Amino acid sequence: MSRADTAVILDFETSGLSPNTGDRAIEIGAVKIVEGKIVDRFQSLINPGMRISPFIEDYTGISNALLRDAPNSEHVMTQFADFINGFNLVAHNASFDKRFLDAELQRASQDYMGSFSCSMLVSRRLLQNAPNHQLATLIRYAGITTDGSYHRALFDSEMTTKLWLYMLDDIRNRYDIEQISFSVLQKLSKKTKKSVHSFLESCA
């Protein structure tokens, strides 16, 4: 059984919303957890080979001047493929990060074997009383302290990691499940809101 508390939690900053319309990754951050403990981190700016918009400069705080001297995608993604090797992956709104991960890895002729789970989909099932399911809102809702700025890749992946571990604890405490498998979290995302409780009780 592969454990839900052993994974790489990642986050991309990008030039826009879709690699299909020419957008590129400009920063990647990731946290590696093994049995609930942080064992490694990964962070790098990525030179996208194009100028990013003033909106993205403002949104992320990452400037064109910073990116000019950053390593290219092939270099960064080759290192990152090694970092995630053998691990399952988590991201907040994973469908977004998966699209960029796939596109940037392909450029570097790299691949990965792990499966993806989405902290946002899990939170929609588990934290149904949260005001919304934006990462920053969920962090506040969970009472997790912060000491940095959102919209940077490593900080967001650190926050997603804390949220992920908070939700695993929540499941353990509420449903008395000793060990949660990664596949249970993936299945949880596909349950209807109403069926979450009975599903988790059946896992206990």
Place this chain on the structure above:
DNA sequence: TGCCAGGCCCTCTTTAGGGCCTT
């Protein structure tokens, strides 16, 4: 020329529309 993401989820649904979430 004009437009430009896409997957998930809810509901006034399923022959669809619109909000959420990510940058």
